[in-house]
Amino acid sequence: MITVEEHRAAVLAAVSRLPARRVPLAEALGCVLAEDVVAVLSVPPFDNSAMDGYAVRSEDVAAATEAEPVRLRVIADLPAGSGERPEVLPGTAVRIMTGAPMPPGADAVVPVERTDQPAGPGAGSALPDVVAIQAPAAPGAHVRRAGDDVTPGTVVVPAGIELRPRDLSTAASTGHGSLPVHPRARLGVLSTGSELVDPGAPLAHGQIPDSNTTMVAALAETLGVTPVPLGAVDDDPDALRRRLQDSLARVDAIVTTGGVSAGAYDVVKEVLAPLGEVAFTTVAMQPGKPQGFGVLHEDGRGVPIFCLPGNPVSVFVSFVVFVEPALRVMAGRGTAEAPQTLQPVLVDALVGEGWRCPPGRRQYMPVVLDDRPEDDGGPYLLARPASRGGSGSHLVASLAEADALAIVDAEVQAVTEGDVVTVMMVP
Numbered sequence: 036m037i038t039v040e041e042h043r044a045a046v047l048a049a050v051s052r053l054p055a056r057r058v059p060l061a062e063a064l065g066c067v068l069a070e071d072v073v074a075v076l077s078v079p080p081f082d083n084s085a086m087d088g089y090a091v092r093s094e095d096v097a098a099a100t101e102a103e104p105v106r107l108r109v110i111a112d113l114p115a116g117s118g119e120r121p122e123v124l125p126g127t128a129v130r131i132m133t134g135a136p137m138p139p140g141a142d143a144v145v146p147v148e149r150t151d152q153p154a155g156p157g158a159g160s161a162l163p164d165v166v167a168i169q170a171p172a173a174p175g176a177h178v179r180r181a182g183d184d185v186t187p188g189t190v191v192v193p194a195g196i197e198l199r200p201r202d203l204s205t206a207a208s209t210g211h212g213s214l215p216v217h218p219r220a221r222l223g224v225l226s227t228g229s230e231l232v233d234p235g236a237p238l239a240h241g242q243i244p245d246s247n248t249t250m251v252a253a254l255a256e257t258l259g260v261t262p263v264p265l266g267a268v269d270d271d272p273d274a275l276r277r278r279l280q281d282s283l284a285r286v287d288a289i290v291t292t293g294g295v296s297a298g299a300y301d302v303v304k305e306v307l308a309p310l311g312e313v314a315f316t317t318v319a320m321q322p323g324k325p326q327g328f329g330v331l332h333e334d335g336r337g338v339p340i341f342c343l344p345g346n347p348v349s350v351f352v353s354f355v356v357f358v359e360p361a362l363r364v365m366a367g368r369g370t371a372e373a374p375q376t377l378q379p380v381l382v383d384a385l386v387g388e389g390w391r392c393p394p395g396r397r398q399y400m401p402v403v404l405d406d407r408p409e410d411d412g413g414p415y416l417l418a419r420p421a422s423r424g425g426s427g428s429h430l431v432a433s434l435a436e437a438d439a440l441a442i443v444d445a446e447v448q449a450v451t452e453g454d455v456v457t458v459m460m461v462p
């Protein structure tokens with residue numbers, strides 16, 4: 036048996052960041068940016084109005100008051116998006132909407148509320164011949180200058196960040212329709228077992244729903260990884276071999292579940308072990324002891340393959356402990372040198388109700404967490420085993436009930452009330 040750390044190190048040594056590629060903005064959310072985003076456009080790209088109102092020459096309206104308004108001839112209408120450039124000569128004005136380009140000659144905008152004209156949608160559809168300006172406007176009033184926000188050449192989003200919605204909108208405003216990113220990995224999800232049928236389908240005697248495909252695909256989605264469901268295959272070596280061959284070209288990594296222990300129908304091991312590229316080991320952990328990992332080769336590309344055991348709790352724990360860190364590396368979000376970037380958050384919890392632990396194996400125990408008052412300086416959280424009973428790797432309901440996995444070292448034989456344990460906050 037090898038330790039969890041040894042197996043994880045072997046996995047991480049074999050995976051690397053996916054090569055950067057340009058993707059449309061709509062596909063870039065959550066991806067790690069591969070190069071700085073440098074503004075191509077100014078923001079705003081031209082001088083424009085900050086208000087709905089009238090573009091004027093400020094000197095024309097310097098003396099305007101409500102009692103003695105200045106009347107200007109309205110020579111044109113400029114909605115946002117207009118390409119017109121009507122010239123504002125002394126004694127004239129142009130009706131202008133927010134975001135429309137300032138017309139030549141005008142140097143200020145008087146908001147419609149400071150005129151005799153009605154404000155609001157529809158109210159101003161007929162362009163008046165004359166507008167009465169009821170207040171002065173200083174030069175530049177209500178004008179947004181070209182480049183006020185950003186000038187071309189400015190780095191607006193630095194390389195290395197995980198792109199958020201506002202980063203994408205900044206890229207769009209500054210002239211980009213696509214960005215170079217480490218793309219979302221595509222994770223092939225393949226379940227094995229002749230007993231499996233699609234969730235929700237009727238069951239014959241001996242059959243069970245395939246819950247692992249759903250779980251692994253959903254876990255992938257929580258990480259911004261695109262799941263590629265490859266279906267469930269029977270415990271038939273040829274069928275499995277064919278399914279893998281047909282799938283390799285469309286995925287960046289594969290997770291299989293089931294078929295890796297010592298049974299007579301453990302087909303994953305039977306098919307992959309002879310290839311020599313996938314190693315099957317036992318890891319000193321509970322659940323998740325049998326593990327396979329390797330790299331398949333397809334068209335000059337390495338496709339990491341994780342062969343997890345079949346029990347759903349084992350799949351969950353194996354995914355969080357081994358697959359998730361590898362997917363984070365592939366996305367460019369973390370590296371083996373900074374392991375804290377590769378796993379969910381760890382916190383301390385006080386044990387409210389103890390449990391037994393397997394000898395010689397690191398235990399990942401599904402636990403329920405409750406808040407506790409911290410007036411004694413202890414942890415904020417109280418942990419107890421998920422109530423539907425222990426850490427049996429087939430107990431899916433206790434997994435759903437759990438808030439976290441308590442991590443218990445191999446040499447600990449029992450966790451008792453009052454102990455402090457480290458728990459991993461899991462999706």
Ligand code: AMP
Pocket residue numbers: 226227228230231243244245246247248292293294295296298344345346347
């Ligand atoms: P195996 O490792 O293939 O012997 O599977 C171990 C246990 O997990 C067996 O009870 C299987 O029926 C169950 N199992 C395997 N694959 C799945 C799956 N995709 N969904 C639900 N249970 C499964």
Ligand code: MG
Pocket residue numbers: 227228229270293294345
């Ligand atoms: Mg099986």
